[in-house]
Amino acid sequence: MPDSQQRRQHPTMQPTDQGTRSTPAQPDPLQFDEALLLDQARQGDLDAFNRLVLRYQDRIYSIAYRLMSDPASAADMTQEAFLMAYRKLADFRGGSFRSWVSRIVVNRCYDELRRYQRRPADYLDDLPGGDSDDGPPLPADAPSPEQAAQTNELNAAVENCIRALGDDQRLVLVMADVEGQSYQEVAEALGINLGTVKSRLSRARLAVRRCLQAVKELLPPEFRLTDE
Amino acid sequence: MDFRDDALNPDTAELLSAYIDDALSADERRDLEARLRAEPALQQELDTLRQTVALMRALPERKAPRDFTLTPEMVAQADAARTGASQAAPQIRPRIVPRIAPRRPIWQPLTAAAAAVLIVAAGLFVIFDQLPLTTQPGDQVQVAAVFTATADVSVGTGARSAQPEVLDVVPQAAPPETAVEEAAVEEAAVEEAAEAEMADSVPPIAEEPAQAAPDLRQPTTPTVAPAPTQMPLPSPEIATMPEAASIPSGPRTAGAADDAAETDSAAESEGLSFESAEADPMLATPDPALFVDGLRLSVRAALAAIIEQAPAAAPLVRVLAALLTALGIPLP
Numbered sequence: 316m317p318d319s320q321q322r323r324q325h326p327t328m329q330p331t332d333q334g335t336r337s338t339p340a341q342p343d344p345l346q347f348d349e350a351l352l353l354d355q356a357r358q359g360d361l362d363a364f365n366r367l368v369l370r371y372q373d374r375i376y377s378i379a380y381r382l383m384s385d386p387a388s389a390a391d392m393t394q395e396a397f398l399m400a401y402r403k404l405a406d407f408r409g410g411s412f413r414s415w416v417s418r419i420v421v422n423r424c425y426d427e428l429r430r431y432q433r434r435p436a437d438y439l440d441d442l443p444g445g446d447s448d449d450g451p452p453l454p455a456d457a458p459s460p461e462q463a464a465q466t467n468e469l470n471a472a473v474e475n476c477i478r479a480l481g482d483d484q485r486l487v488l489v490m491a492d493v494e495g496q497s498y499q500e501v502a503e504a505l506g507i508n509l510g511t512v513k514s515r516l517s518r519a520r521l522a523v524r525r526c527l528q529a530v531k532e533l534l535p536p537e538f539r540l541t542d543e
Numbered sequence: 544m545d546f547r548d549d550a551l552n553p554d555t556a557e558l559l560s561a562y563i564d565d566a567l568s569a570d571e572r573r574d575l576e577a578r579l580r581a582e583p584a585l586q587q588e589l590d591t592l593r594q595t596v597a598l599m600r601a602l603p604e605r606k607a608p609r610d611f612t613l614t615p616e617m618v619a620q621a622d623a624a625r626t627g628a629s630q631a632a633p634q635i636r637p638r639i640v641p642r643i644a645p646r647r648p649i650w651q652p653l654t655a656a657a658a659a660v661l662i663v664a665a666g667l668f669v670i671f672d673q674l675p676l677t678t679q680p681g682d683q684v685q686v687a688a689v690f691t692a693t694a695d696v697s698v699g700t701g702a703r704s705a706q707p708e709v710l711d712v713v714p715q716a717a718p719p720e721t722a723v724e725e726a727a728v729e730e731a732a733v734e735e736a737a738e739a740e741m742a743d744s745v746p747p748i749a750e751e752p753a754q755a756a757p758d759l760r761q762p763t764t765p766t767v768a769p770a771p772t773q774m775p776l777p778s779p780e781i782a783t784m785p786e787a788a789s790i791p792s793g794p795r796t797a798g799a800a801d802d803a804a805e806t807d808s809a810a811e812s813e814g815l816s817f818e819s820a821e822a823d824p825m826l827a828t829p830d831p832a833l834f835v836d837g838l839r840l841s842v843r844a845a846l847a848a849i850i851e852q853a854p855a856a857a858p859l860v861r862v863l864a865a866l867l868t869a870l871g872i873p874l875p
Contacts, residue, residue: 365612376607386608394611398621401613473598491564492599498566514553517560521551524595534594 349412357404364404368397371413375420381489382424384478392427396420421490421504428482469533476526484519491516551588559589563596654852659845842867 347370355363375396379389396419400407407415477485477493490501491512498512505512527534551559558575561567567575579586846864850857 361613361615361618368612369610372607372611373604376611377604380605390608390611393607397611398613398617401618402621469598470602473602477599488599492596493602495600498564513561513566514557516564517553517557520560520592520595521556523599524591527595527598534598 353404353407353412356401361401364401367412371416372397374413375416378417378489378494379420379424381474381477381493382421382486383427384485388427392420392424396423399423417494417496418500418504421486425486425505428486465533469530472527472530472533473523476523479526480519480522484515484522487512487515488519488523492520555585556588556592559585559592562589563593656849658848658852662841662845662848665841 347366349367349370352363352367356367372393376389376393379392379396380386383389383392396416400416400419403419477488480488486505487501490496490504491498496504498509498516501507501516502509502512507515558567558571562572562575579589846860849860
């Protein structure tokens with residue numbers, strides 16, 4: 316039986332709260348009532364909406380960053396997504412606010428990518444060691460400097476491989492594998508059929524696997540097969 | 544980690560990928576699991592692919608580089624931008640529509656007309672090349688008629704409503720006596736006289752043809768060498784030939800077909816249409832069939848060229864063809 320929707324934690328990473336780490340701006344979860352904040356925001360309470368923004372901005376920015384492969388564009392898309400969400404709040408019919416804003420940012424990035432027909436490119440500043448590369452965030456309780464360094468390096472390598480994909484494959488891969496959305500959600504968000512989602516995702520995974528050949532030494536031992 | 548997707552069949556890879564996501568049907572899953580048990584290499588492919596997916600799923604969120612909280616100004620600006628966009632939409636639309644609309648270049652019909660004129664000119668060149676070298680009584684009339692027809696084709700409208708009236712004008716512009724009286728005059732003097740007369744009757748066009756006409760015919764037949772207006776004519780009937788009608792033949796054949804409108808007006812002023820020429824008894828040349836057939840072929844080729852270059856002008860061309868037929872010039 317495949318571990319279909321089961322998310323594995325990175326072997327070298329300590330489990331965190333769904334992979335997110337706390338930020339100083341994040342409100343206390345005990346005092347965070349999403350439904351109440353949404354009601355207040357619908358009535359024009361911008362402060363209430365901004366509490367939701369602070370809650371999910373890392374998540375939304377991560378999606379935008381991996382889709383756009385460009386920190387500045389990702390920041391623009393994130394800001395536009397929250398602005399659009401606030402102005403369209405009356406259209407939100409309930410459910411997960413995070414998923415709703417995620418769809419907004421995906422669609423916004425999708426439009427932007429279509430608009431400029433961006434090609435996979437190396438953004439030198441974003442490569443490991445580049446000026447604007449702040450690297451993957453450190454786990455809240457990194458086990459050791461060596462492990463943290465190895466994790467950061469491996470994550471950076473994986474992100475670079477994702478970044479090297481074409482737009483269509485990257486969109487599907489980020490939504491399905493990085494964001495954990497179902498085939499159906501991806502198909503609806505991108506306006507493509509399920510068969511296309513499957514084939515694009517398969518090709519994207521193969522491409523990332525091939526790309527990771529360059530960093531075999533970074534892969535955890537349990538990821539390595541017996542032929543080595 | 545061993546990557547060997549180059550050797551992996553795309554369909555199999557898709558099966559493995561969907562298997563990881565538990566997105567296979569029961570039959571597909573059963574078949575694949577049977578293959579996995581039988582093929583260790585395939586199982587290895589599945590393992591590496593699954594590990595790749597696990598690496599991506601383990602990616603942590605990135606820290607937002609700044610807070611994306613909204614300010615009242617940002618919201619107001621977005622609302623203003625949206626209002627402005629809706630107001631500006633009507634201004635943008637006209638700019639886009641012409642770009643999407645199919646382009647129909649205005650030069651296309653003009654090119655077709657120019658091509659038609661060139662084709663007719665070439666056809667006439669061939670025709671004249673094949674004509675008998677001796678001057679025939681009807682030659683001048685034929686040549687004038689050719690250019691009347693050429694002008695019709697080049698303009699493309701074909702509706703020459705002015706032609707009947709032109710017939711009345713010609714005798715006034717060139718009295719029959721003029722040709723007879725000047726027939727015996729020396730060549731150079733005759734040319735000057737012809738120029739002067741043509742300047743009176745058709746000032747803008749006639750001067751140039753009067754000078755160029757001899758160049759065409761002079762080498763072939765000495766009797767034609769003088770300007771056609773003063774050419775010695777074998778019979779009194781021929782002397783009644785309107786001199787203006789014969790003069791422009793040379794230069795137009797030589798390729799002065801670039802100003803179709805002027806040619807048209809000149810043909811009218813010169814007073815000969817194809818209809819009048821054909822009705823004229825002087826057209827009874829020794830071999831008129833060769834000339835007429837060549838002319839018809841040329842006109843037909845011109846019409847075909849127009850239709851090919853500008854399909855939109857096809858109805859107009861058909862009207863022209865019908866008009867020519869009505870005028871007694873059935874095309875082949």
